[in-house]
Amino acid sequence: MQKQPELLSKGDKVGIIAPSRVITEEQMAKAFEVFDEWELEVIKGESLFAKEGYFAGTDSQRRADLQRMIDDPEIKAIFCARGGYGMTRIIDQIDLTNFIKRPKWVIGFSDITALHLALNRKGIESVHGLMPVQYDYMGVEESLASLRQLLFEGTVRYEVASDANNRHGECTAEVVGGNLSLVAESLGTSTEIDAAGKILILEEIDEYLYKIDRMFMQLRRSGKLESLAGVIIGDFSQMKDTQIPFGKSVFDLIAAHFEGLEIPIAYNFPVGHEARNLAIPIGRKMKLEVLKDVVRLSDAV
The missing domain is CATH 3.50.30.60 (LD-carboxypeptidase A C-terminal domain-like)
Incomplete structure (x- = not known):
């Protein structure tokens, strides 16, 4: 039986990190509006807008950001800003000890599949779904609504x-x-x-x-x-x-x-x-x- 993280409630703290490809503040603007509408308190990763060539910061920066979000007991969900490439460069150095004790939602797809696979091996549910960089794309309303429904209500x-x-x-x-x-x-x-x-x-x-x-x-x-x-x-x-x-x-x-x-x-x-x-x-x-x-x-x- 897989462990299911606690459902989100208004006022919860959630983290946003960029564990893969580089992202800009402009690309995240709509996501912050959505999280405000959902009444969630957003904690930005320290290297969210860092840049190291193609990547959102060095491997060590991105790994440290993900680890901090995993270990912070107040963070109820971790939203991966975008995919691209980079997760497999850091996944083997991530310590999931605290995550297993206190599961939290991880949301993303594409390159974030590498993290989903790691969590699945540990028996913890995660969410394959729309990422913050896409929240302002045309036609994503149904996708965004399905994500909110899953995180807040739990039903599919x-x-x-x-x-x-x-x-x-x-x-x-x-x-x-x-x-x-x-x-x-x-x-x-x-x-x-x-x-x-x-x-x-x-x-x-x-x-x-x-x-x-x-x-x-x-x-x-x-x-x-x-x-x-x-x-x-x-x-x-x-x-x-x-x-x-x-x-x-x-x-x-x-x-x-x-x-x-x-x-x-x-x-x-x-x-x-x-x-x-x-x-x-x-x-x-x-x-x-x-x-x-x-x-x-x-x-x-």
């Missing part, structure tokens, strides 16, 4: 239109996963994904089709796709092809890797690098229903 029940590529069925299992690149990168490390008997969520952005195929082959060869309870394929945005075409669409490519598996599979579920990015509790036992006309993802009863 989503219904989306069924995709023609879906494989129908139902299952109830723990949800794991996130960004495909980060999931594949975890193999052979201390935070390697444990997907057996679980619902695997995957999404990706800005990759060549042959690289998508290669990462799925890596997951297959390592046995990660053999014992799944179900699969949710989110957005695979801005896919690229080479001069010699790969010859398949991204979803046809993905479907080939699940041939022979009699499990429910939902394609084009609204999770990933698009405006509609519903908040998903990673590590929570959930019910997935992939039906002819609708796909439902909800809390297990």
Whole structure:
């Protein structure tokens, strides 16, 4: 049974850090307005607006910021400002001892998948959801509302239109996963994904089709796709092809890797690098229903 952090309440202190790519104050302006509307007290990371080339500060600065937020007993949630790249450079130096004793919500996706995987290995729920840099993007209202609902109310029940590529069925299992690149990168490390008997969520952005195929082959060869309870394929945005075409669409490519598996599979579920990015509790036992006309993802009863 995964540990669930306490729900947020008005007046709670929350931390904002940038553990990956550099971010500016202008890019965070809308997020501060949202947190003010939610009546949360925001504690900024010491290196939130630091810059070290591509990164939001040096590895040691970003690691120290995350560690401070983990260890501060007054902080009820940690919002990762944006993704990009950088979390895997610091994840092995993070001490989760205090986090395990007093779990708190961690929110983010994309590169933050590396942190979700680490928390999942420790048996703690976290949130795959919209990040502060995106709060002023067009069309994110539903995504932001789903995040608030999950953090303050704790409940999840989503219904989306069924995709023609879906494989129908139902299952109830723990949800794991996130960004495909980060999931594949975890193999052979201390935070390697444990997907057996679980619902695997995957999404990706800005990759060549042959690289998508290669990462799925890596997951297959390592046995990660053999014992799944179900699969949710989110957005695979801005896919690229080479001069010699790969010859398949991204979803046809993905479907080939699940041939022979009699499990429910939902394609084009609204999770990933698009405006509609519903908040998903990673590590929570959930019910997935992939039906002819609708796909439902909800809390297990």
